[in-house]
Amino acid sequence: MRVRLQKVIAASGITSRRKAESLIQEGRVTVNGQVVRKLGTCVDPTVDHIKVNGWSLKPPPPDVFVIVHKPAGYLTTLQDPLGRPTIAELIKRVKVRVFPVGRLDYDAEGLVLLTNNGQIAQACLHPRYHVPKTYLVKVSGVLTDEEIEALQEGVELDDGPTAPACVKKSGIALVNSWLEITIYEGRKHQIKRMLEAVGHQVLRLRRIRFGPLWLGDLPAGACRYTTDQEANALRLIGRAVTAGEETPAWKRPYLDRLHNQESSRLCSPLQGTR
Ligand code: URA
Numbered sequence: 001m002r003v004r005l006q007k008v009i010a011a012s013g014i015t016s017r018r019k020a021e022s023l024i025q026e027g028r029v030t031v032n033g034q035v036v037r038k039l040g041t042c043v044d045p046t047v048d049h050i051k052v053n054g055w056s057l058k059p060p061p062p063d064v065f066v067i068v069h070k071p072a073g074y075l076t077t078l079q080d081p082l083g084r085p086t087i088a089e090l091i092k093r094v095k096v097r098v099f100p101v102g103r104l105d106y107d108a109e110g111l112v113l114l115t116n117n118g119q120i121a122q123a124c125l126h127p128r129y130h131v132p133k134t135y136l137v138k139v140s141g142v143l144t145d146e147e148i149e150a151l152q153e154g155v156e157l158d159d160g161p162t163a164p165a166c167v168k169k170s171g172i173a174l175v176n177s178w179l180e181i182t183i184y185e186g187r188k189h190q191i192k193r194m195l196e197a198v199g200h201q202v203l204r205l206r207r208i209r210f211g212p213l214w215l216g217d218l219p220a221g222a223c224r225y226t227t228d229q230e231a232n233a234l235r236l237i238g239r240a241v242t243a244g245e246e247t248p249a250w251k252r253p254y255l256d257r258l259h260n261q262e263s264s265r266l267c268s269p270l271q272g273t274r
Contacts, residue, residue, distance in 0.1 A: 002042040003119075005029065008050060012057045020052075028053050064096045065226040065234055066114045069218045072204075076103045076112055087112060091223050101125060101210075102186055110135070110207030111215040113234075120238035124211055129237060130184040134209035135191050136170060139200040142177045143169070147198040151181070155197040159187060162194055176203060211237060 003011075009020035009029065020029075027035050030051045031043055043050060050057040068090050070076065078088040078099065087100060091114060098114040101121040115121055124131050143151075148169070154161045166182040183190060192202045208215045212233035218224060226234070 002044050004039075005031065005036060005041045005043050005050070006039065008043055008045045008060075009052060009057065011045075011060070014052060014057070023052060061096070061116060063117045063120070063231060063235070064094070064098055064115060065117075065231050066091055066094050066098055066223055067213055067215075067218065067226060068112045068114060068223040069215060069220050070104055070109055070112045071220040072107050072109045075106055076100050087114070090221055094223065103188075104207055105189065105192075105205065108205040108207065109220065110205075111210050111213060111218075112207075113210050113213060115234075117238065120234050123237045123240065124234070125186060127185050129240060131186075131211040131237065132182050132184055132209065133186065133207060133211075134166075134180060134182040136206045136208055137179045137181055137191055137195065137202055138176055138204035139179060139195055139202055140176055141200055142172065142175075143179065143198065143200060147200070148179075150198055151194055155194055157187070157190075157193050157197060162187075162190070165194070180208075182209070 006017050006020040006024060009015065009023070010017040015023070021039055023029050024039055024041075025037055027037050029036055031041070031048050033049070045057070045060050068087050070087055070090070073085060074090070075084055075086045077086050080086050084106075091098070094114075096116055098116050099121070101113040101115060101124050104110060104112055113124070123129055148167050151162075151167045152165055154164055162183070163185050165184070168180045170178040170180045172178070181191060181194075183194075187193075191205060195202050206215075213226065213230055
């Protein structure tokens, strides 16, 4: 992934971004043996050999991506001052320091991504990139077609209207029902607030997809590393940000198609519905 030289130098921890810019302009930085003075020069820190004041920059650590199936009753943080269970307990076998990408409510369950790559984490969370998140949701009552349509088109919340979402009925459990909802934003308690806006309460919430990642049959409480294919899909998201792309290749229409194909194959209603 190509990144601005000053950013790579600052990310190595030896100095600030501003000082790195001065060092570049003063001719004290070389890339593959050549002095580089132009600010904004892009390099690939995994391939290019960068020296500052004659000292080699350490190559960045390899990306690590971990998927956890968070059960309800765990916090999506690594520490809790009140001593409640956190996802740190579920990733004890991961020896690299990773941090959660976004949040999932304490009472929600499902897929949480953790990584050591801050840039990709930021990209996954940035609303500009419309990373899809799919939830299986148990709600009170049964939604009318008008209510489903309202959720799809966008409902008014106290922090503004929601963007269009993809909503499908997924099953009925006695008086309650299941929905599969894909949103492309990540506001606080968004699914709960969306359902509340159309008069239904969320009784159970499970995230089954985050961007290119699916929960699949990963058992509750378990974690796994991503496959190479999944990791590359995440890097693609990070790359779109680096390139400043407004319309990355994996943008919404493409993902909607993918979603429709994959959800019919992969999204079965929750087992053991209550
Ligand atoms: N929407 C919610 O209401 N809660 C979550 O944890 C995620 C999405």
